[in-house]
Amino acid sequence: MATSFDMVLFGGTGDLALRKLIPALYRAFKDGDLAEDSRILPVCRQQADADSYVENAREALKIHLKADEYCDTLWGRFSQLLWVVCLDITAPDEHWDLLVDVFSSVTERVRIFYLAVPPAIFSRCCETLSEKGLIHAHSRVVVEKPLGYNAETANEINTKLALYFPEESIFRIDHYLGKETVQNLLALRFSNVLFECLWDAKSIDHIQISISETVGLENRAGFYDETGAMRDMVQNHLLQLLCLIAMESPNSMSARNIRLEKIKVLESLRPMVGTAVDKHIVRGQYVAGNLNQVLVPGYLEELKAANSGTETFVAIKAHIDNWRWAGMPFYLRTGKRMEKRCAEIVIQYKKVSHQVYGQQVGEVLPNRLVIRLQPEESIKLVLMAKKMDSLAIKLQAAELNLTLSDTYDSFKSDAYKRLLLDVVENNSALFIHREEVNAAWAWVDPIIDYWRQAKDQPQLYRAGTWGPTAADELLARDNRHWFNAQ
Numbered sequence: 145m146a147t148s149f150d151m152v153l154f155g156g157t158g159d160l161a162l163r164k165l166i167p168a169l170y171r172a173f174k175d176g177d178l179a180e181d182s183r184i185l186p187v188c189r190q191q192a193d194a195d196s197y198v199e200n201a202r203e204a205l206k207i208h209l210k211a212d213e214y215c216d217t218l219w220g221r222f223s224q225l226l227w228v229v230c231l232d233i234t235a236p237d238e239h240w241d242l243l244v245d246v247f248s249s250v251t252e253r254v255r256i257f258y259l260a261v262p263p264a265i266f267s268r269c270c271e272t273l274s275e276k277g278l279i280h281a282h283s284r285v286v287v288e289k290p291l292g293y294n295a296e297t298a299n300e301i302n303t304k305l306a307l308y309f310p311e312e313s314i315f316r317i318d319h320y321l322g323k324e325t326v327q328n329l330l331a332l333r334f335s336n337v338l339f340e341c342l343w344d345a346k347s348i349d350h351i352q353i354s355i356s357e358t359v360g361l362e363n364r365a366g367f368y369d370e371t372g373a374m375r376d377m378v379q380n381h382l383l384q385l386l387c388l389i390a391m392e393s394p395n396s397m398s399a400r401n402i403r404l405e406k407i408k409v410l411e412s413l414r415p416m417v418g419t420a421v422d423k424h425i426v427r428g429q430y431v432a433g434n435l436n437q438v439l440v441p442g443y444l445e446e447l448k449a450a451n452s453g454t455e456t457f458v459a460i461k462a463h464i465d466n467w468r469w470a471g472m473p474f475y476l477r478t479g480k481r482m483e484k485r486c487a488e489i490v491i492q493y494k495k496v497s498h499q500v501y502g503q504q505v506g507e508v509l510p511n512r513l514v515i516r517l518q519p520e521e522s523i524k525l526v527l528m529a530k531k532m533d534s535l536a537i538k539l540q541a542a543e544l545n546l547t548l549s550d551t552y553d554s555f556k557s558d559a560y561k562r563l564l565l566d567v568v569e570n571n572s573a574l575f576i577h578r579e580e581v582n583a584a585w586a587w588v589d590p591i592i593d594y595w596r597q598a599k600d601q602p603q604l605y606r607a608g609t610w611g612p613t614a615a616d617e618l619l620a621r622d623n624r625h626w627f628n629a630q
């Protein structure tokens with residue numbers, strides 16, 4: 145039976161709440177995963193916003209859900225769960241009394257505070273929740289990236305959160321971890337002897353993890369120019385995916401055991417210092433170019449600035465120095481304004497050790513496991529097989545589709561839905577622990593410091609391409625190439 149809860153959405157009018165959180169909660173309701181006496185409390189700063197909130201949320205749902213997901217009748221029932229609260233986090237205290245009133249009659253059940261607001265007001269928000277006696281034993285807080293700007297500032301945020309919530313009640317979200325294929329990847333790894341035996345540097349040639357975006361700065365110019373791709377994408381999403389790919393089998397899938405294994409990976413990442421940064425990392429920044437046959441402006445034009453050294457692209461050759469992965473490279477890449485939007489993990493196996501066929505059968509390609517996280521979610525294993533329609537032996541690459549999309553064609557994957565329900569059920573296995581945040585910054589900070597000290601300038605790439613040519617050269621030096629999304 146689903147657990148009843150109250151969820152306060154601070155930042156109820158924001159992009160995250162309207163584009164992701166409300167649609168995810170609606171989906172959960174539609175699928176029968178929400179207890180019907182639960183309450184969702186979006187917080188608006190302005191009374192005018194609070195008055196029109198429910199209608200705005202309905203409009204947002206229509207835009208952000210798939211066409212066949214929205215239904216007026218269902219919305220009517222779902223909207224009964226919405227209790228809009230008008231409150232300015234930084235304004236005088238009497239605003240908070242409205243929230244205190246809401247909770248005065250419901251004291252025992254799970255209480256979730258989702259901080260979908262700028263990190264600068266996390267601390268003030270938690271402090272006032274505490275002063276008002278709103279935090280109880282079943283309270284949880286959910287925070288989004290960016291968690292700080294470096295190890296020091298992340299630590300400050302985490303220390304402040306820890307004043308009001310114990311670590312086990314703090315849920316740091318990385319929505320990539322809520323994706324169905326990421327969980328399927330873990331199921332594949334840890335439930336199949338086949339993969340477990342073939343999951344190391346002896347069998348695998350290399351692993352690529354790429355997250356490419358087609359968007360530019362959108363409305364985040366100021367934030368992004370301070371941040372850059374290394375902090376915005378590598379420190380969190382790419383390193384989290386790397387952890388799940390590279391970690392040892394945990395004793396069980398408990399949050400603690402998974403976290404211990406992920407931290408070992410982060411701590412085994414070979415530190416990148418001094419000139420190793422130049423050798424193994426490519427930074428880029430886009431200039432104007434054609435994206436889907438539309439001319440889009442360059443980074444500086446979008447930023448409306450004469451110059452900026454911020455990277456919008458990073459490609460990294462990383463190593464994990466442990467028994468399993470010794471000597472095998474992991475190539476990580478992310479960028480804005482790239483040719484296609486795609487998040488994909490490619491596990492490229494080694495070539496067979498001996499070719500038993502002659503050249504006439506065609507090229508024997510190494511096996512490849514391709515895990516796509518977006519735009520669609522899929523898992524494919526590329527194998528060599530005999531061409532069926534020829535008498536003479538000819539080989540061809542064949543794809544084994546592990547997504548089961550035929551069986552589950554009505555399945556709508558929603559990472560936020562999954563993660564929000566995990567918060568309700570107090571399952572933190574797919575969330576990020578404070579120690580993981582520290583370990584990730586410990587690897588990233590020296591790289592960024594080196595760039596700053598060396599006054600490193602990013603290499604330019606045209607919008608609508610796959611990044612600077614130096615990123616291709618990074619792999620070409622190893623006789624490899626990027627698997628760009630088709």
Ligand code: NAP
Pocket residue numbers: 154155156157158159160161187188189190231232233234235259260261262263265288289290
């Ligand atoms: P946003 O669109 O700028 O929304 C911010 C929200 O915070 C708005 O509802 C705003 O209210 C509210 N707010 C700001 N100051 C407040 C105050 N003093 N009292 C009460 N409410 C206040 O930002 P967002 O994109 O939704 O992002 C929210 C958080 O999630 C940020 O920490 C962001 O870094 C993180 N995040 C967002 C995304 C995403 O996809 N959007 C992805 C990853 C992480 P008003 O409407 O009244 O201004």
